[in-house]
Amino acid sequence: MATMTFAASTAIETGSPGPELLEQVARLADLDGTLVERMRAEALAAPMWGKAAYGEYQSGGWWTALLMNHSPGGDPHDVVIGDGRPRPTTLLNEMPVTRDFLAGLGLDFMFVRLARLEPHSYLWEHRDYAELNERGRHRLHIPLVTNPSVVLVTGGARVRMGAGSLWRLTPSRAHGVRNATGPDRLHLIADVYTDDAYRKLAAHPHLRAGDAVALPEMTVADRGRLMERAAQLVALGFVSSAEQVLLRAYYAYALDEGGAYDLIAELHTNRGSDTEAARWTEAKKHLLARTSSLAGRNAE
Secondary structure: OOOOOEOOOOOOOOOOOOHHHHHOEEEEEEEOHHHHHHHHHHHHOOOOOOEEOOHHHEOOOEEEEEEEEOOOOOOOOOOOOOOOOOEEOOOHHHOHHHHHHHHHHOOOEEEEEEEEEOOOEEEEEEOOOOOOOOOOEEEEEEEEEOOOOEEEEEOOEEEOOOOOEEEEEOOOOOEEEEEOOOOOEEEEEEEEEOOHHHHHHOOOOEOOOOOEEEOOOOOHHHHHHHHHHHHHHHHOOOHHHHHHHHHHHHHOOOOOOOHHHHHHHHHHHHOOOHHHHHHHHHHHHHHOOOOOOOOOOOOO
16 A cells, blocks of 8 residues: 655745635645655546536636546546545546555545646636535645646635645635646545544645735726727627636636626626626526535536
8 A cells, every 4th residue: 555644744824815715725734745746647647538527617628537436337437526425436446556545544535536627728716515415525635737827716816736735625615726828737636524534634724925825906997908808809709708808807806706707797788788698697696606406516
């Protein structure tokens, strides 16, 4: 069995956005560098790159391959998430270092996957777990491949989840992810239930200086320029491009929750397309819902 080792803790230091960000995202522990390298090699050599899923969340370029799920046959392409004790997939059985690392954590798993985000790709602002019953659950991230252009945006801050650490994300809070220039971002992501093993692992959440940077507020002038640019694209017939310009504002400014969707709805209202405005208002409700009857709705 591969040894699961945690490196010595580094000094705890919060970044500029403030300690409340720790409730949404935090480092939990540093991992042994050799172990991370071995898991990275396994993931990169995996015989499948995953399934495109959650089209309403993303610009394209988001792929997942399941390591533990509820598929009776261990199908790594079964991406529907749900409560219960998962089984190893056929893919995890081909990744012994990763399999032993997960077993060594001693956690109560709900769902485990590899998630790949290609260059020039976005996961739009959303929240997860809305379709699941109330229960203590958490999402753990282990970055295996990343780059400086990859950021998680949540709580009005831009966060860089550095490799070599195990991170916790609270996905029931609004968040989004960007990989601006590449290469691919590849994370091992595990959804787990609250138990004593998790409490011990999560006892010292922290951020280091430089992990997070507060986003600037959008000024009236900023908003005017953005809406003008989107309107110009619409006038040229590039409606989808105009919408994406406004969606990407989430990664540049500290907007109110759902603010990017509101901008798109306003764009369509201004051009007299009430149907499209209503569609984006509904998208905001769907992607940022706190409760939902839609099963299997879970991105990152």
